[in-house]
């Protein structure tokens with residue numbers, strides 16, 4: 001039966017170049033959207049009929065008539081995103097207003113919109129439309145509109161009650177990104193004022209009750225309901241370790257081999273969860289070293305992670321040759337983002353990688369931490385889709401009992417400056433009292449308010465300033481970057497700053513060959529672009545070189561830079577330039593490569609991230625005096641250390657590391673941000 005599975009290919013050009021972009025400020029998210037169709041060979045109508053959600057069509061519509069909020073639970077692939085909007089349309093719900101559906105990522109919005117238009121035999125942009133940042137395909141006749149959460153937020157700026165929508169579906173709400181939570185909080189406000197607005201929240205099982213509670217209005221009966229369209233779940237046997245294990249990578253390898261040996265006469269694939277791509281590749285390599293020695297190799301080892309090329313991701317969906325078992329070694333992408341058929345055994349390492357924001361140091365920390373109980377259940381459940389399953393937890397029962405019920409959503413562990421900008425732009429003055437689904441820590445809110453004040457996006461009363469504050473709120477880039485862009489117009493270097501910003505939006509542009517010799521050549525080639533002024537000017541050099549050479553693939557190949565990413569940077573730059581012209585109405589100006597002007601402009605935006613070289617030889621932040629180091633990937637890592645620098649990002653892995661660093665003059669701090677720094681002796685301190 002498994003061999004029937006056929007892949008479908010996304011008909012989007014360059015789809016994985018969008019992979020990391022949520023439609024808002026950049027995040028480190030790198031999960032690609034992946035779609036797999038088990039009934040590809042059937043006619044569209046037959047495909048639609050076979051989806052698990054089909055049986056619930058009437059119930060969905062009934063619930064939505066009776067309740068204002070419907071929380072819809074169902075696993076990936078059951079038909080939530082593509083079918084629900086069509087069911088509503090088929091019953092004429094669009095006459096009450098557009099049917100809007102948000103997705104957390106641009107690629108999902110575009111692929112799902114494309115699929116729905118296809119199913120309806122139409123082209124995208126007619127009844128079915130899509131809007132993600134920088135791409136709009138909709139028209140007057142659009143009734144079903146897919147978009148990212150960021151777009152819905154920006155639509156609220158013009159239409160605070162979302163009057164043109166009759167139903168809004170927030171898809172994949174369990175991801176609980178900053179934007180999801182912000183949108184949910186705002187929707188709740190809107191729904192109080194507009195009782196006719198219906199909201200569908202699509203969610204994984206574990207969060208359904210939470211969403212229901214959030215949208216329940218005490219005074220009103222029938223405000224929210226949960227409907228589960230989950231397929232049948234078979235029982236799952238749980239096995240724990242007797243003793244804690246020292247190395248879950250090795251333990252995973254041993255467990256895969258043990259399952260394969262002990263369950264030799266049973267069918268069923270193995271799915272192992274690890275925390276990141278590197279661990280996944282380690283396990284794959286260790287397993288391959290074993291299986292290569294077998295005379296009859298009947299174990300097919302496959303990696304699965306977000307940045308894996310689509311063609312390789314596809315392999316996990318094909319059934320292995322007869323008599324062969326698959327072992328899929330995955331990151332937590334396989335928890336909810338994709339459903340892999342045929343899995344009977346799950347191995348759970350018990351950990352997850354997560355980013356935390358620390359408001360004391362204004363740092364993001366990337367850490368591997370124990371998972372929550374809910375996550376442990378979700379992982380285990382992946383084994384019971386086709387038949388009874390088994391989960392092997394690489395921790396003891398006692399360790400399990402100490403796991404937290406849930407891990408905090410992004411709202412509790414992120415920098416909030418962008419969120420606050422949005423809320424302020426929507427006229428929500430008291431952000432401390434805003435009804436977030438999960439309250440962010442007050443000190444993170446205060447840190448964000450302070451930063452916005454420093455950037456002059458807010459005034460002393462906490463009101464959004466005109467024009468700076470509004471300009472920053474409307475731009476899809478971070479506030480510091482936005483301020484740098486704003487200043488670049490006055491400082492006459494906006495052409496260069498735009499290029500730098502566009503380059504910072506894409507993942508690294510430097511390619512990393514897998515062979516030793518290739519790596520050395522790539523390093524030498526990168527050196528050719530590197531300059532003593534730092535990483536941002538280096539990026540500008542790459543971009544300028546690319547454009548001057550006619551933006552060709554050949555040039556990229558010769559210089560070991562990634563064509564796809566540079567092309568994307570070029571497109572992003574075009575779009576940002578257009579936005580700038582529209583919002584500020586000023587021409588773009590070039591400083592013709594005057595590096596001092598560019599560095600001063602960078603300082604005028606990133607001054608809160610300034611650091612100086614302490615006499616101990618370690619950098620410290622000018623404000624707060626905290627120690628940090630230059631990231632090994634920075635071009636300034638190996639050269640003589642400059643006295644003053646500004647950085648774009650601070651990432652705490654083993655230590656706090658400054659990324660994307662630019663060399664500046666200390667005097668520029670007091671000159672360009674006199675409200676923030678004053679000169680004391682030889683040091684610049686906060687006022």
Ligand code: CDP
Pocket residue numbers: 008035036037038039051074075076077078079080081082083111112115
């Ligand atoms: O939202 P959910 O994960 O519940 O499912 P969906 O995105 O509505 O997809 C339902 C089914 O439609 C998938 O299982 C695929 O068979 C098919 N599909 C497709 O073939 N191509 C797409 N771009 C999206 C969905």
Ligand code: MG
Pocket residue numbers: 077080081082171
């Ligand atoms: Mg979906």
